Every structure is written in C-alpha cells, then in structure tokens.
Amino acid sequence: MNIAVIGVGLIGGSIGLAARQRLGATVRGFDSGDGVLDAALRRGALDHGCASAAEAVEGADTAFVAVPVGTLAEAVDETLAAAGEAGVVTDVGSTKRAVLADRADPRFVGGHPLAGAETSGVEHARPDLFEGATWYLTPTSSTSGMLYERLHRTLGGLGAQPAAIDAGAHDRLMASVSHLPHVLANVLVSQAAAAVSDQREPLPATGPSFRDATRVAGANGAIWTDIYLANRDALVEGIDQTVRRLREVRESLAAGDAGSVSGWNAAAADDRRRLLEAQLAGGPVHELRVSVPNRPGVVAQIALALGRAGINIADMALYPAPDMSEGVVALWFGGDEPADRAQALVADLGFPVARP
Amino acid sequence: MNIAVIGVGLIGGSIGLAARQRLGATVRGFDSGDGVLDAALRRGALDHGCASAAEAVEGADTAFVAVPVGTLAEAVDETLAAAGEAGVVTDVGSTKRAVLADRADPRFVGGHPLAGAETSGVEHARPDLFEGATWYLTPTSSTSGMLYERLHRTLGGLGAQPAAIDAGAHDRLMASVSHLPHVLANVLVSQAAAAVSDQREPLPATGPSFRDATRVAGANGAIWTDIYLANRDALVEGIDQTVRRLREVRESLAAGDAGSVSGWNAAAADDRRRLLEAQLAGGPVHELRVSVPNRPGVVAQIALALGRAGINIADMALYPAPDMSEGVVALWFGGDEPADRAQALVADLGFPVARP
Numbered sequence: 001m002n003i004a005v006i007g008v009g010l011i012g013g014s015i016g017l018a019a020r021q022r023l024g025a026t027v028r029g030f031d032s033g034d035g036v037l038d039a040a041l042r043r044g045a046l047d048h049g050c051a052s053a054a055e056a057v058e059g060a061d062t063a064f065v066a067v068p069v070g071t072l073a074e075a076v077d078e079t080l081a082a083a084g085e086a087g088v089v090t091d092v093g094s095t096k097r098a099v100l101a102d103r104a105d106p107r108f109v110g111g112h113p114l115a116g117a118e119t120s121g122v123e124h125a126r127p128d129l130f131e132g133a134t135w136y137l138t139p140t141s142s143t144s145g146m147l148y149e150r151l152h153r154t155l156g157g158l159g160a161q162p163a164a165i166d167a168g169a170h171d172r173l174m175a176s177v178s179h180l181p182h183v184l185a186n187v188l189v190s191q192a193a194a195a196v197s198d199q200r201e202p203l204p205a206t207g208p209s210f211r212d213a214t215r216v217a218g219a220n221g222a223i224w225t226d227i228y229l230a231n232r233d234a235l236v237e238g239i240d241q242t243v244r245r246l247r248e249v250r251e252s253l254a255a256g257d258a259g260s261v262s263g264w265n266a267a268a269a270d271d272r273r274r275l276l277e278a279q280l281a282g283g284p285v286h287e288l289r290v291s292v293p294n295r296p297g298v299v300a301q302i303a304l305a306l307g308r309a310g311i312n313i314a315d316m317a318l319y320p321a322p323d324m325s326e327g328v329v330a331l332w333f334g335g336d337e338p339a340d341r342a343q344a345l346v347a348d349l350g351f352p353v354a355r356p
Numbered sequence: 357m358n359i360a361v362i363g364v365g366l367i368g369g370s371i372g373l374a375a376r377q378r379l380g381a382t383v384r385g386f387d388s389g390d391g392v393l394d395a396a397l398r399r400g401a402l403d404h405g406c407a408s409a410a411e412a413v414e415g416a417d418t419a420f421v422a423v424p425v426g427t428l429a430e431a432v433d434e435t436l437a438a439a440g441e442a443g444v445v446t447d448v449g450s451t452k453r454a455v456l457a458d459r460a461d462p463r464f465v466g467g468h469p470l471a472g473a474e475t476s477g478v479e480h481a482r483p484d485l486f487e488g489a490t491w492y493l494t495p496t497s498s499t500s501g502m503l504y505e506r507l508h509r510t511l512g513g514l515g516a517q518p519a520a521i522d523a524g525a526h527d528r529l530m531a532s533v534s535h536l537p538h539v540l541a542n543v544l545v546s547q548a549a550a551a552v553s554d555q556r557e558p559l560p561a562t563g564p565s566f567r568d569a570t571r572v573a574g575a576n577g578a579i580w581t582d583i584y585l586a587n588r589d590a591l592v593e594g595i596d597q598t599v600r601r602l603r604e605v606r607e608s609l610a611a612g613d614a615g616s617v618s619g620w621n622a623a624a625a626d627d628r629r630r631l632l633e634a635q636l637a638g639g640p641v642h643e644l645r646v647s648v649p650n651r652p653g654v655v656a657q658i659a660l661a662l663g664r665a666g667i668n669i670a671d672m673a674l675y676p677a678p679d680m681s682e683g684v685v686a687l688w689f690g691g692d693e694p695a696d697r698a699q700a701l702v703a704d705l706g707f708p709v710a711r712p
Contacts, residue, residue: 123708124647124684176544176551181569184540186624187601188532191594193627195532212568213537215673215686218625220712225618232609238547239606243599245543250595253588262581268542269574271549291480317571328480330571352479356576 004060012066013125016045054082088147110138135160286339360416368422369481372401410438444503642695
C-alpha cells in the first residue's frame with residue numbers, strides 16, 4: 001500500500017507512523033517547512049521525503065493533505081492534479097464546507113480527525129494518535145463509492161473510527177464544541193484583564209473555573225485566525241445563539257428570579273450529563289472527587305487500579321493545590337455500576353472520595 | 357485564643373484544623389447539618405461542638421461564619437447578637453456587597469478566602485487549605501481598626517494572605533473571574549446539547565477546549581443559584597460586557613476581516629499572559645507542552661524534578677489520550693529564566709517538550 005502525506009506535522013507525521021507500523025505501508029511525504037522532512041525521516045514517519053506534493057503523490061493509493069487551513073485549498077488542488085485516477089485524496093482540516101465548496105471531484109473526500117489539538121510538529125507525532133478517535137468524513141453525492149470505502153478501511157487501519165457526516169452539520173458541530181469555546185475563552189480573559197486594570201486591584205490566584213475556561217485563550221494565532229474564518233458562517237450563527245442565551249439568563253438575574261436561575265442551572269447540569277452520556281453511549285455519568293497527596297505515582301496508581309478493574313475513566317481533571325503538596329482529582333464514569341465500583345476501589349486505596 | 361466556627365463544612369472545618377494546629381487555638385463550632393459536628397470532632401477540626409451559634413460564639417476572640425450564601429445574612433446577625441464587644445465577626449461568602457449592605461457594626465468585617473472550590477464537606481477539610489491563598493477582607497469606614505488588625509493577624513496565622521478590597525470591586529472581580537465563567541459554561545453545554553439533538557449527529561469525543569470550558573457547567577445548584585443572585589448586579593454588568601465583546605468579534609467574522617480577527621486573538625493572548633503575570637508578580641509567562649507516557653509517577657517525576665530545582669509551576673493541565681496510555685502535560689512558568697531551565701530539565705528527563 002502506498003500512502004502520500006502532504007504536510008508532515010503532528011497529524012501528517014502520525015499518519016505516516018501509523019501507516020508504516022500498523023499497515024506496513026510505504027509512505028512518501030512532502031513538507032515545505034525547513035528541516036521538517038529530515039525530522040520526519042529520523043522519526044520514522046516517512047519512507048521517502050519528496051521535493052513536491054506532486055512527487056509525493058506519485059503512485060499513491062491514498063493521499064492525506066495535512067497542511068494548515070490557510071493553504072489547504074491550494075494544496076488539495078495540487079494533490080488532485082497530480083494524483084492518478086485510482087487514488088483517493090482527503091484532507092484533515094478542521095472545517096469542511098469551504099474546502100468542499102468548489103470540489104466535485106469523485107476522488108476527493110473531506111476529512112477531519114479529532115485528535116492532537118494540544119501540540120504540534122512531527123516531533124510529537126505518534127503511531128497511536130488516532131487510536132479510538134472519531135475521524136469525520138464528509139462524502140458528497142459525487143464521491144466515488146469505491147474510493148470512499150478504501151479511505152474508510154485505511155482510517156480504521158490507523159486505529160480511528162471513521163464517521164460520515166454532512167459537511168454543514170460538521171461545521172456547526174465544530175462551532176459548538178470547539179470554535180465557540182475558543183471565542184468565549186478570548187472574551188473572558190480580555191474582560192477579566194480589563195476589570196483588573198479598571199479596578200487597579202491585584203488579580204487573585206484565580207480559581208479552577210477561570211483557569212479551565214481560559215486555557216485556550218489566544219491560541220496559536222497563525223492557525224486559529226484561519227480556523228475562525230474558514231468556519232465563520234457557522235461561528236456567527238453560534239455567537240448569535242450565545243448572545244440570545246446570555247440575554248435570557250441576564251433577564252432572570254436582573255429580575256432576581258431564583259426559580260428561573262435555578263431551573264436554568266439545573267438544565268445545564270442535565271445537558272452536561274447528556275453530552276457526556278452521548279459520548280459514552282452508556283449509562284448516566286457520575287463524578288467522583290478524590291483528595292490526593294502529590295507524591296509520585298498517586299494519579300497513576302488510581303488510574304491503573306481502575307484500569308485493572310476494567311473501569312473506564314470518561315474524563316478526568318487535576319486541581320493541584322498552589323504548593324503542589326495536595327490536590328483533588330475529579331473523575332467521571334459512565335454508568336451507575338462502574339461509578340459505584342470506582343468509588344469503593346478508590347476508598348480502598350485510602351483516599352478520601354466524594355460525589356459532589 | 358478562642359475561635360468560633362459557625363458552619364463546619366470544608367472551609368469552616370479547615371479553619372478549625374488550621375486554628376488548632378497552627379495557632380494552638382481552642383475552637384468551638386456549630387453546624388445545623390445532621391452528624392456534621394460529630395464528623396468535625398472526629399476529624400479534629402473542633403474542640404467543642406455546640407448546640408447553637410450563640411453558644412459557639414461565647415468568649416470567642418474571632419468568629420467565622422462559614423454557612424452557605426443563602427443563609428449567610430441570618431447567621432451573621434445571630435452571631436453578632438451573641439458575640440461580645442471585643443469579638444470580631446467575619447464571613448467567608450463569595451460575594452460581599454449584599455452581606456455588608458445593612459451592617460455598619462464595627463465588629464463585622466466581610467471576608468472571602470479563595471480556596472477550596474473543588475470539594476465540600478468537613479471530611480475534605482485540611483489544615484493547609486489556606487496556605488498561600490488570597491483571603492479578601494472588605495473593611496468599611498465603620499470597621500474597628502483594632503478588630504480588623506486582629507482578624508488580619510489571625511488569617512496570616514492560618515497561612516493565608518489577607519488582602520483588603522472594596523466590597524463592590526470584589527464583587528465585580530469575582531463576577532469576571534468566577535461567576536461569569538460558570539454562566540458561560542452553562543450556555544456552552546446547553547447550546548452544544550441543542551446542536552447535537554437538532555442535527556441528530558452522534559457527539560464526538562469533544563476536545564479539551566470544550567471539556568475544560570464546561571467542566572463547571574450546572575455546578576451544585578443549591579450553592580450556585582444563591583451565588584448568582586447574591587452577585588446579580590455585578591454579574592448582569594459582566595454579561596452585558598460579554599455581549600458587547602461577542603458582537604464586536606461577530607462583526608469582524610461576518611465581514612471576513614482577517615486582520616481584525618487576528619488582532620483580537622493576539623490581544624487575548626496578551627491578556628492571558630498579563631493575567632498570569634499579574635498573579636505571579638514575576639516575569640513573562642511561558643508555556644511548555646510535554647508528551648508523557650501514562651506510567652506510574654511520570655507527572656510527579658516532572659513536578660518533583662522542577663521542585664528540586666526550585667522552579668515554580670504557575671499552572672498545569674493534563675490532557676490524557678482517550679486510552680490513558682499517553683498524554684500531554686501543559687506547564688506554565690513565570691519568567692524567561694525558569695522556563696528555559698524547566699525546558700532543559702524536562703528534556704533531560706527524556707520527554708519530548710515544546711513551546712507552543
């Protein structure tokens with residue numbers, strides 16, 4: 001099997017590693033960045049570094065275009081122009097309507113793996129990056145069924161779970177769960193920064209809610225300006241909805257309507273639970289809060305004990321004390337029975353555990 | 357020294373533990389919850405469990421009212437009525453304007469320790485909960501200077517850093533850094549839940565930005581409805597500002613104005629850095645991203661190595677891979693020199709490390 005990777009960063013590099021190690025594929029790659037191909041070859045992500053996208057795509061069964069959103073359209077066109085009749089071309093861009101707009105080529109399928117947002121660069125590439133990850137594909141009526149099936153099978157071979165979705169629905173979903181949280185993080189930090197300088201007050205060590213909500217504020221500008229603009233239609237709709245929702249709760253607050261505020265908060269708690277449950281497709285989600293000393297191996301000890309008992313941790317968050325001497329680990333579990341067993345197991349390990 | 361604690365939960369219990377262990381104080385407590393006093397006595401948070409607030413406050417030099425915001429005003433009045441002329445009374449409520457509004461008593465000083473938001477209950481109380489934590493005090497023109505000084509000294513003895521702030525400024529600051537993030541978390545989850553059910557799409561395993569931003573969504577309704585309402589004036593102002601800011605970026609997006617979107621994002625990055633720097637009162641803040649295998653002790657190994665080198669971790673976040681086999685630890689450091697040393701040190705430990 002011959003694979004081409006155009007753009008060998010974290011995603012492209014991980015595709016190369018997984019394709020070589022898990023599928024025994026021969027991987028040819030191209031990247032315009034200084035020294036990137038050398039680094040990718042050293043890391044074992046490629047068999048051959050090529051001088052152009054056209055050279056990399058020669059003889060490829062499947063070509064992945066994994067360049068930043070800003071240069072994506074151009075790179076896809078270049079790759080399609082060079083690919084043979086029997087080659088399928090896909091991209092990994094985080095928005096899909098724009099790249100599909102003018103491309104009715106039966107060989108092109110839009111794609112978006114949900115993996116690897118936290119780091120970048122081929123040095124962080126790893127062969128299991130896509131293990132268990134949703135990989136959205138956005139086939140259209142002009143997509144070749146045969147080529148789509150091949151791409152689907154290849155992604156499964158990389159460890160991912162391919163899922164077909166309408167390109168518009170994909171972009172609206174991403175606006176809700178990724179782009180809008182980034183916008184709100186930006187708004188929150190700028191507003192807090194303004195409040196601090198208006199009030200000439202020293203900023204306290206902010207609590208976990210602010211830290212968590214603003215961790216992605218001002219995320220990599222070179223990447224995110226392109227992402228915001230590529231998905232601007234869905235994002236503008238999302239912002240309008242957010243403004244409507246904020247106005248509703250503002251009215252309840254201004255009126256001092258405790259019943260309405262309480263109902264609104266309870267609905268959010270239900271929605272959070274439903275979202276976690278939808279992700280797990282399992283039972284109801286429960287949270288445990290475990291107080292732990294910060295000595296070597298404590299978090300791993302808990303995670304491993306739960307793993308050995310076959311209990312899956314749906315989500316976790318660490319809240320270290322300022323001096324790192326102690327902290328709280330929040331753990332989320334799907335289903336009553338796993339949560340009960342997890343609680344008993346963690347208590348047996350000797351840690352105070354509570355359900356908030 | 358005699359200390360009274362009215363309401364012996366996480367905060368009240370930790371005050372009791374710290375006062376007994378660090379100040380050698382005698383601590384008398386009252387709590388209306390079933391079995392709470394017994395649990396507090398077992399935990400060593402109190403010397404005496406009392407049948408009423410009035411009984412607990414008898415002979416106290418300092419009385420802490422640590423009940424939920426909803427019953428705070430009543431409990432403060434009861435405590436003031438029973439306290440002697442020479443006793444100082446303070447509360448630990450998360451908003452300050454409301455509790456001060458009708459209280460010009462020279463013995464009362466509003467207070468708010470920034471600690472312990474993640475768990476509740478005396479079973480999680482610990483003597484070092486306030487170690488290094490900001491503890492806001494809101495003295496007014498009618499506050500007794502002598503009693504204020506005693507309270508300030510007592511809080512220092514508990515390990516906290518007392519800081520005087522105008523009650524209105526306090527509430528606006530808390531709206532920015534705590535209450536508004538909670539409101540936005542609620543809005544985000546409800547909007548995402550609506551998007552998923554509108555589009556009949558399975559929800560993907562959402563990325564860290566959504567998980568982080570919505571972790572507090574629907575937080576404990578019994579507590580948070582009261583907090584929102586107690587601070588509703590400042591919160592309504594904060595929401596209005598957020599709406600204005602959202603409209604601005606919406607216009608830039610709708611117009612496809614890349615320069616404006618990019619400038620807005622860069623300003624947020626600057627604001628985040630400034631906020632972190634303000635907290636640290638040190639140099640510029642740098643982020644490192646470390647790829648780690650999830651084997652026992654890895655995170656602790658890094659934290660301890662940095663600790664031994666005298667490098668302070670300003671903030672950290674763990675992003676485990678779905679299967680928990682690997683992950684990324686994001687670490688923030690104040691100042692160029694500590695960040696450079698941390699990067700070299702972590703690299704020496706054999707972990708791939710990058711500055712995003």
